[in-house]
Amino acid sequence: MRHSAILFSAVAISIAGSQAVPKPGADGKYTISSSGIKAQFIPYGATLTNLFVKDKADKDVDVVLGYDVVDYYAKDPGHPVYNSIPGRYVNRIGHGKYSIDNVTYHTELNDGNNTLHSGTNNWSYRTWNVTAATDTSITFSISDASNSSLNMLGRVEARVTYSVDNGSWSIKMDATSPERKTPLMLTQHTYFNLDAYRNPDTDKIWNHSLYLPYSKRYLEADDGALPTGNVLTAAPGSINDFASQPNFLLGHAKDQPGFSGNCGAGGACEGYNGYWPIENAPTDAVVATLASSFSGIKAELRTDQAGLVVYSCNWFDGTSALKKTQGLSDRHTVGRSSCVALEAQDWVDGINQ
Numbered sequence: 350m351r352h353s354a355i356l357f358s359a360v361a362i363s364i365a366g367s368q369a370v371p372k373p374g375a376d377g378k379y380t381i382s383s384s385g386i387k388a389q390f391i392p393y394g395a396t397l398t399n400l401f402v403k404d405k406a407d408k409d410v411d412v413v414l415g416y417d418v419v420d421y422y423a424k425d426p427g428h429p430v431y432n433s434i435p436g437r438y439v440n441r442i443g444h445g446k447y448s449i450d451n452v453t454y455h456t457e458l459n460d461g462n463n464t465l466h467s468g469t470n471n472w473s474y475r476t477w478n479v480t481a482a483t484d485t486s487i488t489f490s491i492s493d494a495s496n497s498s499l500n501m502l503g504r505v506e507a508r509v510t511y512s513v514d515n516g517s518w519s520i521k522m523d524a525t526s527p528e529r530k531t532p533l534m535l536t537q538h539t540y541f542n543l544d545a546y547r548n549p550d551t552d553k554i555w556n557h558s559l560y561l562p563y564s565k566r567y568l569e570a571d572d573g574a575l576p577t578g579n580v581l582t583a584a585p586g587s588i589n590d591f592a593s594q595p596n597f598l599l600g601h602a603k604d605q606p607g608f609s610g611n612c613g614a615g616g617a618c619e620g621y622n623g624y625w626p627i628e629n630a631p632t633d634a635v636v637a638t639l640a641s642s643f644s645g646i647k648a649e650l651r652t653d654q655a656g657l658v659v660y661s662c663n664w665f666d667g668t669s670a671l672k673k674t675q676g677l678s679d680r681h682t683v684g685r686s687s688c689v690a691l692e693a694q695d696w697v698d699g700i701n702q
């Protein structure tokens with residue numbers, strides 16, 4: 350079982366919970382809520398569509414990306430895996446192959462030289478079943494047939510339960526493969542902007558702070574975002590350092606040489622799309638803190654996963670619309686480097702390392 354919880358707090362805390370009944374509303378979303386937090390979901394991809402928390406003025410802020418029209422999640426040609434559960438093996442499988450018990454299996458090359466999110470029929474493109482719901486929690490289930498993604502063999506049964514409690518959002522994922530050994534690795538792939546794109550001075554994510562106290566090391570990656578096998582230590586103040594002090598902004602190194610190509614693609618990917626192992630963290634420690642001084646919202650992540658992918662949204666180009674809960678009168682789209690995905694997961698390409 351893998352478990353993550355993100356606790357949100359603002360400078361001013363208030364208790365103002367509404368007891369919504371968790372059934373799909375007219376807009377097709379399931380709503381769960383507790384004091385200071387309200388989350389909405391759809392079965393497509395087991396996706397979080399909206400996450401409202403309180404800002405420093407006690408106003409509700411929708412801190413995650415998404416669409417207003419639920420049908421659009423399945424139609425969006427860009428499909429950024431918005432706030433969903435990719436699977437059965439997230440992130441990259443290097444060179445589209447893995448071995449189990451001395452047999453090598455070839456998977457679909459759908460991301461350059463590699464397999465991304467298992468290839469075709471990955472779980473973020475599937476409509477999951479709702480198998481339990483209360484006013485504070487909802488469970489989605491998926492039964493994934495053998496070989497539904499090329500050479501991902503053996504049926505897998507998986508569930509995710511999302512729940513909210515007093516300003517925190519909890520994610521429990523489990524998956525079993527009753528028939529045979531198969532690659533399994535899950536994450537929850539949510540994109541954040543803690544200002545809901547309402548900071549008039551900037552829509553970039555660079556002014557959010559990020560602290561990864563147990564992640565001095567990170568995985569070196571090649572141009573295709575595949576780990577090379579080298580685990581590097583970030584020198585204090587260097588581009589990939591978020592451990593040496595608690596107040597680094599995500600853009601702390603944006604003027605350093607190398608930042609504009611730090612996430613590969615032959616120098617075209619600015620910022621972050623890498624993996625930081627979480628090392629020597631006490632049980633239940635806060636392993637990541639994302640905060641914005643503009644909204645006063647702070648998100649603290651606790652997880653039993655082995656590390657964290659940080660992706661600073663380089664590949665957004667202003668064509669995706671913001672929700673009506675976000676943006677300004679002159680800001681309606683998701684610009685480059687304007688959000689951050691924090692994905693607690695096991696080591697990228699761990700099946701081959």
Ligand SMILES: *[C@@H]1O[C@H](CO)[C@@H](O)[C@H](O)[C@H]1NC(C)=O
Nearest residue numbers: 447448449450451452453530
């Ligand atoms: C895999 O191959 C190695 C070396 O040939 C052998 O020692 C081992 O028993 C094999 N494992 C399995 C599960 O077949």
Ligand SMILES: *[C@@H]1O[C@H](CO)[C@@H](O)[C@H](O)[C@H]1NC(C)=O
Nearest residue numbers: 459465466468469470471474
């Ligand atoms: C995931 O599955 C869908 C539907 O089969 C496919 O169109 C897509 O290319 C797959 N891969 C990724 C990385 O999304």
Ligand SMILES: *[C@@H]1O[C@H](CO)[C@@H](O)[C@H](O)[C@H]1NC(C)=O
Nearest residue numbers: 475476477478490491492493
């Ligand atoms: C949902 O449940 C039905 C009935 O048990 C099953 O046929 C279907 O495959 C399930 N869908 C998923 C995505 O697992």
Ligand SMILES: *[C@@H]1O[C@H](CO)[C@@H](O)[C@H](O)[C@H]1NC(C)=O
Nearest residue numbers: 495496497498499500501502
């Ligand atoms: C998996 O599906 C592919 C076609 O997508 C097929 O060629 C292959 O034989 C299948 N493998 C198994 C073990 O069924």
Ligand SMILES: *[C@@H]1O[C@H](CO)[C@@H](O)[C@H](O)[C@H]1NC(C)=O
Nearest residue numbers: 356357358362384514515516
């Ligand atoms: C709710 O969370 C706040 C902020 O973390 C904390 O101060 C308060 O004690 C919590 N209330 C309950 C009932 O747990």
Ligand SMILES: *[C@@H]1O[C@H](CO)[C@@H](O)[C@H](O)[C@H]1NC(C)=O
Nearest residue numbers: 548550551556557598642643
């Ligand atoms: C960024 O945050 C700092 C404080 O952390 C603040 O002084 C500055 O005005 C902010 N800049 C923008 C563009 O919001």
Ligand SMILES: *[C@@H]1O[C@H](CO)[C@@H](O)[C@H](O)[C@H]1NC(C)=O
Nearest residue numbers: 461462571572573574575614
């Ligand atoms: C893909 O592999 C080829 C051959 O090994 C290599 O030349 C190319 O640079 C790789 N592409 C990426 C994006 O890593």
